[in-house]
Amino acid sequence: MGLKDTIKTTVSDTSSSAIEQFHSRAHFWGRLTVWAAIILSLSLPVVLSFFLGHHPGWSVILSGFLAYAGIIAVVWVLEPIMYYTILGVSGTYIGFLTGNVGNMCLPAAAAAQNTIGAEPGTKKGEITATLAIGAASLVNKVFLIPMILVGAVLVSKIPEHIQQVFPFILPAIFGGVLAQFAMKKPTYGVIGLAIGFVINLTALVVYMKMLLCIILTITICLFLEKRNEAKASV
Amino acid sequence: MEEAMRLASGLLVWVIALLILAVVIFQAVKFILLAKDAGKEIGMTKGELNSAIKTGAISAIGPSFAIVIVALSLIPFLGEPLTLMRIGIIGSAPIESVGASLGANAYGSELGSTSFNTQAFTAVVWTLCLGGVGWLVFVALATKSMSKIEKKIINKNEKNKKLMMIIATAAMVAAFGNLASAEMVKGFEYIVAVLTASITMLGLTALADKLKKNWIREWSLGLSILTSLVVGYFIFV
Numbered sequence: 001m002g003l004k005d006t007i008k009t010t011v012s013d014t015s016s017s018a019i020e021q022f023h024s025r026a027h028f029w030g031r032l033t034v035w036a037a038i039i040l041s042l043s044l045p046v047v048l049s050f051f052l053g054h055h056p057g058w059s060v061i062l063s064g065f066l067a068y069a070g071i072i073a074v075v076w077v078l079e080p081i082m083y084y085t086i087l088g089v090s091g092t093y094i095g096f097l098t099g100n101v102g103n104m105c106l107p108a109a110a111a112a113q114n115t116i117g118a119e120p121g122t123k124k125g126e127i128t129a130t131l132a133i134g135a136a137s138l139v140n141k142v143f144l145i146p147m148i149l150v151g152a153v154l155v156s157k158i159p160e161h162i163q164q165v166f167p168f169i170l171p172a173i174f175g176g177v178l179a180q181f182a183m184k185k186p187t188y189g190v191i192g193l194a195i196g197f198v199i200n201l202t203a204l205v206v207y208m209k210m211l212l213c214i215i216l217t218i219t220i221c222l223f224l225e226k227r228n229e230a231k232a233s234v
Numbered sequence: 235m236e237e238a239m240r241l242a243s244g245l246l247v248w249v250i251a252l253l254i255l256a257v258v259i260f261q262a263v264k265f266i267l268l269a270k271d272a273g274k275e276i277g278m279t280k281g282e283l284n285s286a287i288k289t290g291a292i293s294a295i296g297p298s299f300a301i302v303i304v305a306l307s308l309i310p311f312l313g314e315p316l317t318l319m320r321i322g323i324i325g326s327a328p329i330e331s332v333g334a335s336l337g338a339n340a341y342g343s344e345l346g347s348t349s350f351n352t353q354a355f356t357a358v359v360w361t362l363c364l365g366g367v368g369w370l371v372f373v374a375l376a377t378k379s380m381s382k383i384e385k386k387i388i389n390k391n392e393k394n395k396k397l398m399m400i401i402a403t404a405a406m407v408a409a410f411g412n413l414a415s416a417e418m419v420k421g422f423e424y425i426v427a428v429l430t431a432s433i434t435m436l437g438l439t440a441l442a443d444k445l446k447k448n449w450i451r452e453w454s455l456g457l458s459i460l461t462s463l464v465v466g467y468f469i470f471v
Binding site: 018019021022023025026027029030031033034035036037038040041042043044045047048049052054055056057060061063064065067068069071072073075076077079080081082083084085086089090092093094096097098099100102103104106107108109110111112114115116118119120121122123124125127128130131132133134135136137138139140141143144145147148149161162164165166167168169170171172173174175176177178179180181182183185188189191192193194195196197199200201206209210213214216217218220221222225 | 241246247250253254255257258259260261262263264265266268269270271272273275276278282283285286287288289290291292293294295296297298299300301302303305306309314316317318319321322323329332333336337339340341352353354355356357358359360361362363364365366367368369370371372373374376377378380381384397398399400401402403404405406407408409410411412413414415416417418419420423424427428429430431432433434435436439448451452454455458459462463466467470471
């Protein structure tokens with residue numbers, strides 16, 4: 001089952017050009033919307049500083065920015081590269097604009113691929129991920145807007161004892177998604193979890209943990225697949 | 235402080251925040267439509283396309299709830315529209331709160347303190363907006379090159395295509411292995427939360443296979459999260 005069948009069924013000439021066209025459209029609309037968001041983001045501080053007269057001074061801006069960049073600048077580059085193989089072209093544009101890649105976009109994409117049986121890294125997988133992340137982004141905004149407006153009042157009305165389960169939401173998401181993969185690729189699941197666990201016992205910075213875990217898991221999985229292949233061909 | 239918060243909830247900040255959200259919503263709709271077209275052309279059925287959208291939407295409910303809860307903690311310091319703008323696009327509440335305090339410190343003030351005036355607020359806005367733009371600039375500039383590199387590798391031969399699938403799957407498993415582990419090392423309760431959700435997911439998927447009901451798959455992640463929370467509530471609260 002699996003790998004070979006999916007390759008056969010998803011790859012043909014017509015589907016290649018369809019994906020080609022999809023990618024070029026995705027680049028166009030993705031860049032357009034991302035640049036629009038960049039310009040809008042920067043317009044707010046510019047207006048506050050120079051049109052409304054609340055300018056705090058360039059040295060303040062620079063030192064605040066440098067301190068912040070010192071923590072996150074590596075992640076600006078690392079995250080998009082690291083998640084590209086999973087998200088694909090269109091997923092990268094949506095995922096990084098809407099944010100919450102690890103805790104929302106990836107789980108949504110993985111769950112959808114699992115539902116309709118599409119493998120990550122195939123055309124079908126990419127289209128499925130795009131649909132799922134797009135839908136997730138919309139749901140997220142639909143939640144966010146009213147909650148920001150009335151949420152503070154609403155959340156304070158949730159009884160204290162129920163609020164205590166909120167910290168379990170994230171581990172539950174990750175556990176659920178991991179199980180989906182463990183069913184399809186048990187060895188991958190065991191390797192990913194084992195490496196992740198060891199790495200998380202170290203004191204590395206958060207993004208280094210993620211990077212290291214991805215590199216190690218890919219290396220070991222590739223090695224295992226190669227060995228299996230060698231065995232099969234003997 | 236009051237003056238700064240009045241500025242923070244002013245009309246102008248609202249307008250820009252809502253415009254950014256409009257861009258995000260437009261993008262999501264546009265990409266769903268593009269992917270639907272492309273999906274039909276590569277031979278996906280209507281049922282598959284809709285199922286992908288539905289599963290994505292359902293799976294986002296749990297995470298969105300968690301995201302919003304954390305986001306609410308920023309409102310007292312940043313005001314509603316800036317919170318909406320920063321959480322609505324790339325950015326997660328914990329990182330934003332770090333950036334916000336760094337921006338305030340750079341001005342020689344602290345979030346929520348009496349010295350937090352309109353200029354301190356503007357310093358915070360600069361820090362957060364410049365910080366968030368970093369990801370977007372890289373994505374806008376580099377995604378095309380990344381896709382070119384990927385295509386070059388894939389188009390070489392069939393073997394590379396298979397290699398790419400192994401890499402994509404392994405990367406995904408690694409990401410979740412790492413994320414789940416990061417939670418599990420926090421304590422016993424977290425291990426139980428991870429395991430309960432995993433077991434529920436295994437059970438639901440087996441059930442979906444047996445009954446041949448696709449809706450169980452679509453709801454499986456949402457239900458796994460819910461089960462894990464209920465179990466966590468009865469054991470630990």
